[in-house]
Structure formats: C-alpha cells, structure tokens
C-alpha cells in the first residue's frame with residue numbers, strides 16, 4: 509500500500525477536493541483498491557463518501573484505542589465500505605480534536621507512529637491510502653505524515669499561501685529525520701488564466717524550489733457544486749475541466765509511483 513497525504517497549512521485551498529478526486533479516480537477509474545482516510549475533524553471527506561456519523565468513529569478509535577496502543581480495536585474493524593466498490597474509508601469527525609489532545613499528553617513512545625503501525629494491518633489489502641489532512645500541524649496530521657511517502661500540497665495564487673507552503677517544507681525537513689522517505693510535491697489549484705496567475709505558476713515551477721505536478725487544476729464552479737452536493741467531483745462532473753485536470757494528475761502520479 510502506498511500512502512499519500514494531502515496537506516497544506518492553509519484552509520479552503522482544495523485539500524479535500526484533491527484527496528477525494530484522486531481517491532475516486534484511482535479507485536473507480538483505474539480499479540485500484542483505495543482506502544481514503546479522513547484526518548480532519550471537520551469530517552468533510554467522510555461526508556463526501558457517505559461515512560459521516562456523530563458518534564466517536566474510525567480515526568479517533570484507531571489512534572486512541574488500537575491494539576498497538578494497548579486498546580481493543582484492530583484496523584479492519586474501523587474501516588467502512590463506501591458506495592464505490594473500489595473505495596473503503598477510515599472516517600473522522602469532531603472527536604478528532606480530543607484525539608489530538610490525548611495524543612499530545614500521551615506518555616507512550618508510539619504517539620506519533622500509531623497510524624503507521626495500525627495501517628500495516630491492512631497494507632496488503634489496498635493499493636493506495638489517500639489521506640485528507642486538516643490544516644493544523646497537529647498530532648493526527650503528524651501521524652499521517654509519518655505513515656506517508658508523499659505529501660501532495662495544494663497551493664493557489666497568493667502571498668500567504670506561498671509562505672504557508674514554505675513553512676510546510678521546513679516542517680517536512682524535520683519530519684524526514686523520522687521518516688526519511690517522505691517527499692513533498694505541490695499542485696496548483698484554482699488556477700485562472702490571468703497574468704498574475706500565470707506569473708505565479710512560472711515562479712512555482714522555476715524559482716520556488718518546490719517540485720510541482722505538471723498539470724495545474726483549473727478553477728470551475730463545478731468543483732463548488734460537487735462540494736455542495738457532497739459528492740466526489742469526478743462522480744459529480746465526469747467530463748468537467750477540473751475532473752479532466754485531476755485525471756492528468758493521477759496519470760502523473762501513477763507514472764511516478766508505479767515505475
């Protein structure tokens with residue numbers, strides 16, 4: 509199983525849209541066996557895949573009460589099927605805030621490696637695990653980044669967004685001491701065809717030092733409509749421009765991961 513995190517310290521930048529679209533295209537169009545993991549207490553991706561509930565659920569139980577943490581849960585018991593045959597889910601909700609606090613005060617040595625250990629239980633069952641992260645660099649997200657080999661970092665035009673990615677890159681350098689295989693690759697989202705946007709794209713590709721996906725993701729109202737409908741974008745808008753762009757990104761990803 510190849511584990512990929514979608515992470516940016518900025519809110520509303522397209523993390524969930526990117527994670528959901530990549531998971532959907534890998535699973536339902538390329539017939540990979542995909543586990544989508546929700547690492548955000550907002551539970552947005554759990555809602556998209558029809559796995560949201562208000563009781564304590566998947567990721568909270570896994571990070572607090574998995575057998576590797578002295579608890580009673582095994583990973584397969586916490587995974588839900590979705591309505592898509594190739595996609596299963598580890599859901600999350602607001603309980604993840606408590607989970608973060610409990611991990612922070614935990615005296616256990618494995619407080620940042622629990623997810624990696626727990627996912628090892630299902631590593632033969634799935635080809636890909638795609639993780640949607642919250643925007644805080646909290647204990648839940650650190651667990652995800654320790655378990656991942658690649659961070660896909662959405663970035664859009666703007667000064668603060670660029671600074672946020674720089675600080676994420678610095679944090680990744682620190683994490684590489686624990687997880688040396690961790691890489692980061694940017695993806696331009698909500699791209700518009702104006703001078704500022706094109707100049708920023710050029711800057712990202714040539715000056716920023718951040719490795720980028722070749723394909724930028726264009727801005728379209730269809731993405732917002734899919735979010736309102738709580739449906740993965742490629743299922744909502746099969747031939748829309750944003751879906752087409754995510755298909756190209758998945759092609760790039762497969763070429764990189766499956767050489």
Ligand SMILES: Nc1ncnc2c1ncn2[C@@H]1O[C@H](COP(=O)(O)OP(=O)(O)OP(=O)(O)O)[C@@H](O)[C@H]1O
Nearest residue numbers: 519520521522523524525698726727728731732735
């Ligand atoms: N390519 C796009 N074109 C237009 N709108 C987009 C695009 N991608 C995402 N959006 C919209 O931007 C909003 C934020 O997207 P999304 O929820 O994916 O961001 P996020 O980074 O996960 O946010 P949060 O920080 O709240 O988790 C949503 O309404 C979504 O539909």
Ligand SMILES: [Mg+2]
Nearest residue numbers: 523524548552
């Ligand atoms: Mg999100």
